[in-house]
Amino acid sequence: MSTTQSAPAQLGPGATIGILGGGQLGRMMAAAASRLGIRAHIYAPEATSPAFDVAAHHTVGSYDDAAALKRFAAAVNCITYEFENVPAATVAVLKDRIPVRPGERALEVCQDRLREKELAVSVGVATAPYADISNFGDLKAAIAALGCPCVLKTRCFGYDGKGQFVIRDLSQAETAYDAIGRQPAILEGFIDFTREVSVVAARGLDGAFKAYPVTENEHRDQILRRSVAPARLHPKTIQMAMSAAEGIGRALDYTGVFAVEFFVTGAGKDEQLLVNEIAPRVHNSGHWTQDGAETSQFEQHIRAIAGLPLGATTLRAPRVEMVNLIGDEVLNWPNLMAEPGCQVHLYGKGEPRPGRKMGHVVRLLQA
Amino acid sequence: MSTTQSAPAQLGPGATIGILGGGQLGRMMAAAASRLGIRAHIYAPEATSPAFDVAAHHTVGSYDDAAALKRFAAAVNCITYEFENVPAATVAVLKDRIPVRPGERALEVCQDRLREKELAVSVGVATAPYADISNFGDLKAAIAALGCPCVLKTRCFGYDGKGQFVIRDLSQAETAYDAIGRQPAILEGFIDFTREVSVVAARGLDGAFKAYPVTENEHRDQILRRSVAPARLHPKTIQMAMSAAEGIGRALDYTGVFAVEFFVTGAGKDEQLLVNEIAPRVHNSGHWTQDGAETSQFEQHIRAIAGLPLGATTLRAPRVEMVNLIGDEVLNWPNLMAEPGCQVHLYGKGEPRPGRKMGHVVRLLQA
Numbered sequence: 001m002s003t004t005q006s007a008p009a010q011l012g013p014g015a016t017i018g019i020l021g022g023g024q025l026g027r028m029m030a031a032a033a034s035r036l037g038i039r040a041h042i043y044a045p046e047a048t049s050p051a052f053d054v055a056a057h058h059t060v061g062s063y064d065d066a067a068a069l070k071r072f073a074a075a076v077n078c079i080t081y082e083f084e085n086v087p088a089a090t091v092a093v094l095k096d097r098i099p100v101r102p103g104e105r106a107l108e109v110c111q112d113r114l115r116e117k118e119l120a121v122s123v124g125v126a127t128a129p130y131a132d133i134s135n136f137g138d139l140k141a142a143i144a145a146l147g148c149p150c151v152l153k154t155r156c157f158g159y160d161g162k163g164q165f166v167i168r169d170l171s172q173a174e175t176a177y178d179a180i181g182r183q184p185a186i187l188e189g190f191i192d193f194t195r196e197v198s199v200v201a202a203r204g205l206d207g208a209f210k211a212y213p214v215t216e217n218e219h220r221d222q223i224l225r226r227s228v229a230p231a232r233l234h235p236k237t238i239q240m241a242m243s244a245a246e247g248i249g250r251a252l253d254y255t256g257v258f259a260v261e262f263f264v265t266g267a268g269k270d271e272q273l274l275v276n277e278i279a280p281r282v283h284n285s286g287h288w289t290q291d292g293a294e295t296s297q298f299e300q301h302i303r304a305i306a307g308l309p310l311g312a313t314t315l316r317a318p319r320v321e322m323v324n325l326i327g328d329e330v331l332n333w334p335n336l337m338a339e340p341g342c343q344v345h346l347y348g349k350g351e352p353r354p355g356r357k358m359g360h361v362v363r364l365l366q367a
Numbered sequence: 368m369s370t371t372q373s374a375p376a377q378l379g380p381g382a383t384i385g386i387l388g389g390g391q392l393g394r395m396m397a398a399a400a401s402r403l404g405i406r407a408h409i410y411a412p413e414a415t416s417p418a419f420d421v422a423a424h425h426t427v428g429s430y431d432d433a434a435a436l437k438r439f440a441a442a443v444n445c446i447t448y449e450f451e452n453v454p455a456a457t458v459a460v461l462k463d464r465i466p467v468r469p470g471e472r473a474l475e476v477c478q479d480r481l482r483e484k485e486l487a488v489s490v491g492v493a494t495a496p497y498a499d500i501s502n503f504g505d506l507k508a509a510i511a512a513l514g515c516p517c518v519l520k521t522r523c524f525g526y527d528g529k530g531q532f533v534i535r536d537l538s539q540a541e542t543a544y545d546a547i548g549r550q551p552a553i554l555e556g557f558i559d560f561t562r563e564v565s566v567v568a569a570r571g572l573d574g575a576f577k578a579y580p581v582t583e584n585e586h587r588d589q590i591l592r593r594s595v596a597p598a599r600l601h602p603k604t605i606q607m608a609m610s611a612a613e614g615i616g617r618a619l620d621y622t623g624v625f626a627v628e629f630f631v632t633g634a635g636k637d638e639q640l641l642v643n644e645i646a647p648r649v650h651n652s653g654h655w656t657q658d659g660a661e662t663s664q665f666e667q668h669i670r671a672i673a674g675l676p677l678g679a680t681t682l683r684a685p686r687v688e689m690v691n692l693i694g695d696e697v698l699n700w701p702n703l704m705a706e707p708g709c710q711v712h713l714y715g716k717g718e719p720r721p722g723r724k725m726g727h728v729v730r731l732l733q734a
């Protein structure tokens with residue numbers, strides 16, 4: 001029997017929000033919820049999850065432990081997640097018991113690069129040229145059609161560059177297909193982009209839409225290194241980015257914070273945006289909102305999924321910069337804490353392994 | 368055997384700070400610590416303490432349970448507190464095991480209105496005229512000397528107006544002395560003040576001093592109702608307030624955030640400040656710093672007691688307002704959350720009893 005319908009439309013102080021995933025995103029969502037008097041219950045498989053440190057309750061459980069998931073659902077008023085690869089079976093157990101926000105559709109689409117691209121196209125937003133790859137014949141034909149270089153990507157469970165292979169000439173086709181495990185894939189034409197930008201936006205339970213200013217992002221080794229908001233774009237391009245995010249949110253019937261990553265090609269009035277990825281969750285390129293916007297993306301997400309009014313997304317400074325602390329970079333914390341106006345955020349993770357996001361800093365800039 | 372000397376001078380990510388007291392101040396300190404990658408362990412007698420919701424660990428224990436306190440001390444790297452009435456015996460158990468910051472001296476002085484006044488005087492800061500009351504004879508003599516109205520206050524454990532009696536004429540002396548339980552007391556001359564202001568400041572482990580702009584406070588029924596920073600005072604008065612706070616911090620050999628409350632008399636160049644109270648902890652009149660200053664008082668306190676550099680205390684707007692939500696006022700949360708730019712902070716307390724601080728809002732004002 002479904003109890004979803006009996007859930008209150010608006011959650012307020014005293015409610016408990018369940019969060020799947022115990023990393024830094026869950027941690028910062030839990031801290032944001034506490035400001036609103038809302039408790040967090042974290043569900044994660046790892047016994048030492050950073051999010052446990054700021055949550056009223058936590059469950060150490062695997063995502064396929066139906067009994068533990070049912071107990072979790074019974075203990076909370078609403079469930080959300082910090083990562084887009086929540087297994088469909090996990091959501092199936094939860095969704096008939098308690099609202100899961102954002103819902104199944106967002107996960108289905110965002111877990112699959114092909115469906116993600118098709119959704120963007122369906123709302124009139126451009127993407128890189130792509131082809132659906134079901135077998136090796138598809139791949140050879142697509143390489144011929146899209147030209148080299150091109151990028152082979154698994155349809156599912158890609159994250160921070162894993163499950164991708166750059167093909168520089170046709171002879172690499174077999175190597176590439178093997179490298180991604182001969183899974184269902186897409187081939188993407190190579191985009192000669194000048195910049196990468198993203199829109200972090202929220203959609204309320206009532207369909208209200210609010211976006212933060214477009215953010216410009218720099219990656220290194222396929223990991224986000226630095227974000228600056230607002231991105232320096234032509235006003236027409238900004239309008240295009242906002243419309244794209246709003247259209248995507250509507251098409252997904254989305255509730256919560258999400259991010260749309262774009263490649264920018266051309267310059268000035270000729271700037272074009274191509275959707276790269278849709279992330280159905282709070283996003284690293286929105287971390288600057290913690291200190292740089294009136295409402296942080298974490299509070300905004302809690303507001304959205306709780307059915308509360310969305311908060312203001314205005315900037316608190318002319319320009320805001322966020323820099324990730326990756327691996328050993330976190331060891332610089334004493335200097336960062338001594339830097340005037342540098343807002344330090346550390347995730348409480350143990351060992352600073354290479355490539356591991358250990359924290360970030362936010363700086364409010366005057367120009 | 369003391370292990371204090373082996374404690375590291377600087378605590379960083381991964382450290383655990385113990386907090387005595389589980390109310391909203393402990394809660395907001397714990398949340399602030401989490402930003403710096405520092406865990407909180409809350410020690411409080413009440414099984415449902417708001418601070419537990421955002422702390423990595425908690426202990427439900429009474430302040431006279433020596434065994435529980437010893438276990439607590441063994442589990443943390445440093446101990447602080449959210450209320451000034453920590454019993455001396457509690458500190459005695461803890462202090463030989465682990466640093467307690469701010470230390471014993473701050474508690475001894477701030478738990479005793481007479482010693483508090485004497486400390487202010489010793490550093491050249493004015494107070495209301497007062498007299499030490501050890502017996503009823505002292506009281507009668509003091510009333511004659513200071514005149515009516517005057518205020519009889521117990522030396523110890525005063526909080527939000529409890530343990531005080533306003534004497535309007537000499538005939539009330541006996542009633543007043545009975546009302547405060549014939550305890551050691553002080554009699555204070557009535558001050559015809561125009562305003563109440565406070566300085567919230569921090570002193571680092573290295574003696575560094577940083578103060579937030581002076582804050583103007585409005586009380587209702589002896590509970591803080593509203594604070595606005597910066598207070599509109601003559602520049603000379605601001606300088607006086609800063610010097611007073613710095614002198615008091617130095618005299619207490621203080622580490623952490625503290626507040627000095629002043630009465631303001633006169634106007635313009637003739638403004639005078641009289642110390643009313645010293646609070647050896649984060650303070651309600653500093654809540655505006657959460658959104659209105661570069662570093663919140665909660666993070667500042669964690670920085671100070673952890674031996675980290677103090678953060679910038681600059682304002683984020685021309686003027687910042689904080690309004691407490693007392694009792695039923697919290698029921699207005701849906702409207703407050705819908706108000707653009709209104710930062711809502713709720714404490715996760717259950718029932719909104721009259722006089723109970725349930726939350727507060729912060730507004731950044733443009734003038």
